[in-house]
Structures are given as C-alpha cells and as structure tokens.
Amino acid sequence: MDIHFDKVEVRFEGRTVIHPLDLTLSERRIGIIGLNGSGKTTIARMINGLVKPSSGRVTVNGFDTLAQEDEARGQSGFIFQNPQNQIILPLLREDIALGLKSRKLSKTDVTAAVDAVLDRFGIRHLGDRRAHELSGGELQLAALASVLVTQPKILVMDEPTNQLDIKNRNLVEETIRTLPEDVIVISHDLNLVEGMERVLLVRGGRIAADGEPARVIGEYRAMHGVPA
Numbered sequence: 001m002d003i004h005f006d007k008v009e010v011r012f013e014g015r016t017v018i019h020p021l022d023l024t025l026s027e028r029r030i031g032i033i034g035l036n037g038s039g040k041t042t043i044a045r046m047i048n049g050l051v052k053p054s055s056g057r058v059t060v061n062g063f064d065t066l067a068q069e070d071e072a073r074g075q076s077g078f079i080f081q082n083p084q085n086q087i088i089l090p091l092l093r094e095d096i097a098l099g100l101k102s103r104k105l106s107k108t109d110v111t112a113a114v115d116a117v118l119d120r121f122g123i124r125h126l127g128d129r130r131a132h133e134l135s136g137g138e139l140q141l142a143a144l145a146s147v148l149v150t151q152p153k154i155l156v157m158d159e160p161t162n163q164l165d166i167k168n169r170n171l172v173e174e175t176i177r178t179l180p181e182d183v184i185v186i187s188h189d190l191n192l193v194e195g196m197e198r199v200l201l202v203r204g205g206r207i208a209a210d211g212e213p214a215r216v217i218g219e220y221r222a223m224h225g226v227p228a
C-alpha cells in the first residue's frame with residue numbers, strides 16, 4: 001500500500017480530534033491501537049474518504065481522497081465495527097453479488113465469483129442463509145467475503161474480533177493472518193496486532209508510538225499501567 005497523510009487535521013464541530021498528522025503507510029500489514037475515543041477510526045475512515053480532512057491531504061495509492069474521491073475509494077475495502085450493518089440484502093449470496101453490480105458481469109460469472117469467495121472462507125453453506133441468522137464469527141467472515149469479492153488492494157478493518165467468543169475470535173484472527181491482501185486493522189485485540197509488520201499507537205488524536213509491534217504494545221501497556 002502507499003498511503004500518505006500530509007499535514008492532516010480533523011475537526012468535528014470546532015473540536016480538533018486529529019492534530020496535524022504526517023504519516024506514510026507502505027507496509028503490507030499495519031495495526032492501529034489506542035484507547036477508546038483516541039482517533040483510530042477517524043484516521044482509518046480518511047483512507048476511504050468517509051471522513052474528509054478539515055485541512056491537509058490524504059492520498060491512497062496516488063489518488064487524493066478529496067480531488068479524486070472515486071478512484072481513492074476504489075483502492076480500499078472497509079469492514080465496519082458492526083458487520084450486521086454491512087450486509088444489506090437478506091441473503092448473503094445476493095449481498096455479495098451486489099458488490100459486483102458495477103462490473104456488468106454475466107449472471108454465470110457473478111455466480112462463479114460469489115461461489116469462489118464463499119469457498120475461500122469455507123462458508124459456501126452460508127450463501128443462502130439470511131444475514132440476521134448468522135453468528136458473530138460467521139458474520140465477520142461474511143463481511144470479509146462481501147468486501148473482498150470486489151478485489152480491493154487494501155483492506156481496512158475496524159475491530160474485527162470485537163464481540164467474538166474465544167473460538168470465533170481465533171477463527172477470524174487466523175483468517176486475517178493469512179489474507180494475502182494488504183491490511184490495516186484497528187483493534188483492541190493485542191494478539192491480533194502483534195502479528196502485524198507495524199503498529200501505530202494513537203493517543204489524543206496524535207501518533208504516540210509507531211513501529212515494531214512488541215515495542216509499541218509494550219509502550220501502550222506501560223503508558224496505562226497494565227502489566228504484560
């Protein structure tokens with residue numbers, strides 16, 4: 001990935017939530033950690049243009065999220081905190097197909113692409129199920145399938161293992177670990193971010209630590225008096 005934040009600030013209703021930020025993201029797997037309300041989601045949402053900088057500029061693989069909004073948004077797929085809000089159509093299979101609508105593929109090609117992505121996550125049997133009937137772990141995998149069918153270059157996930165039991169958390173962590181796509185993951189699950197190449201620690205709208213996961217996680221624990 002090639003993402004640049006250039007003197008980016010974000011203000012909501014006059015309150016600064018991201019202080020001037022200069023950041024280059026080029027690793028394949030990046031974790032973002034920090035306390036509730038520190039600004040992690042706001043930073044991640046700027047990558048697909050859901051939040052626009054109040055000043056400064058964000059480019060994603062060379063596209064400016066303000067001036068080239070559609071191209072920039074096309075670079076990444078976003079998995080929200082609550083995957084149940086992400087699945088719009090009743091049947092999972094229909095929802096995944098919706099992501100392919102703009103491609104103008106034949107019906108056969110759409111079916112093949114949907115089957116392939118369901119198989120990739122071992123959830124073909126869930127294709128004809130209703131999203132509201134799925135368990136938390138199944139929903140996370142379904143959300144991954146519905147985003148990855150569009151083949152985004154970068155996948156941004158906001159707390160993907162939140163609300164999962166130990167078994168589903170393990171399943172989703174393992175799935176994320178083996179994804180070949182470039183990944184940015186916001187998480188309170190330190191196990192998950194430990195396996196990334198680089199971790200950013202956000203504190204009060206600023207990057208408080210940045211680099212090797214074990215070191216940044218260690219600083220996070222020390223900062224809040226949590227023993228390892």
Ligand SMILES: Nc1ncnc2c1ncn2[C@@H]1O[C@H](COP(=O)(O)OP(=O)(O)OP(=O)(O)O)[C@@H](O)[C@H]1O
Pocket residue numbers: 012013017034035036037038039040041042043
């Ligand atoms: N649309 C908005 N309007 C006003 N304030 C907002 C908006 N979105 C976020 N904020 C505020 O910006 C700050 C950063 O929020 P953000 O969601 O980025 O934090 P976070 O680190 O992702 O938190 P969490 O771990 O709780 O998800 C918070 O104080 C939040 O209340």
